[in-house]
Amino acid sequence: MAEWNAYYQNEDEEQEQEEAELSGDYKVSGRDSLVFLVDASKEMFIKGEDGQPSNFDMTMQVVRSVYTSKIISSHRDLVALVFYGTEQSKNPRNSFKHVYVYHDLDEPGAKRVQDADALRGEKGARLAAQALGSGETSLGDALWCCANLYSDIKLRLSHKRLMIFTCRDDPHGGDGARDRQARTKASDLKETGVLIDLMHLTKPGGFDVSLFFRDIVSPPEDDGELGLQLEPCDKLEDLQKRVREKKQRFFLFPFCHLLVLDQIVADWLRCCLGTSRT
Secondary structure (H helix, E strand, O other): OHHHHHHHHHHHHHHHHHHHOOOOOOEEOOOEEEEEEEEOOHHHHOOOHHHOOOHHHHHHHHHHHHHHHHHHHOOOOEEEEEEEOOOOOEOHHHOOOOEEEEEEEEOOOHHHHHHHHHOOHHHHHHHHHHHOOOOOOOHHHHHHHHHHHHHOOOEEOOEEEEEEEEOOOOOOOOOHHHHHHHHHHHHHHHHOOEEEEEEEEOOOOOOOHHHOHHHOOOOOOOOOOOOOOOOOEOOHHHHHHHHHHHOHHHOOOOHHHHHHHHHHHHHHHHHHHHHHHO
16 A cells, blocks of 8 residues: 555656646646536435435435545546535635535545545435535526636646536526526536536426526537437436446446445555554
8 A cells, every 4th residue: 555655646746746847827737627516405305216315315426436436546637516506605705605615626535435425325415404405596606606616726627527416407497597697607617618417317297408408518529429318317327327428538437346446445544544543
């Protein structure tokens, strides 16, 4: 483990030295970035049929899985977790109500895996209700907040992607002004190179992407990539598969290997804790 840590430390130092030699306000890097934008409305916490986990629970399992794979495969990538439709507000400069930045854009680490894990299951739902709550929704404000997260990063990132997880196809309940604001901010993000994907989840009555989200998401990058999917995800396996298919370059380890990844990370955490005590 000491050799592994030393390898990454030397690799990081060399890359930071190369970045420091570049002129200008921004540094060029080979890092990818991913923002999870997650709906925290009450509808997300409704359990599925036959004991299936809630949409929120499934989303947190996916977030944890991605954090885990990032630590192993591409630990210098940047990942963020942002909730919208919350009662509480927490974001840079506290500019936006009902938007909660749980993790800002930064490298994944053991603490973030633990944070995501704590939001899973019934205990996680109670923690989310206490820490976040459910309130009004302005997806435009949430997208604006995400744009600020990107603007605060002084790196020219290789790829920028934002994934929206929600079970509500009409998040503003027909409020035309909020719909227009969200479309405007989505357009602004896409103009800066951010790819917006929709990970829509099942709800009673189905999910109609044409109501609102068709104008929010980015078109496919190429003929080989899936575009906007019409059918919502109703199982964890479906959601994991859709996230993985969106771009293989973000997830070098397939989700079917997560038990192995979890064991690797668990061993790594135990080693780190043991080292810190010596």
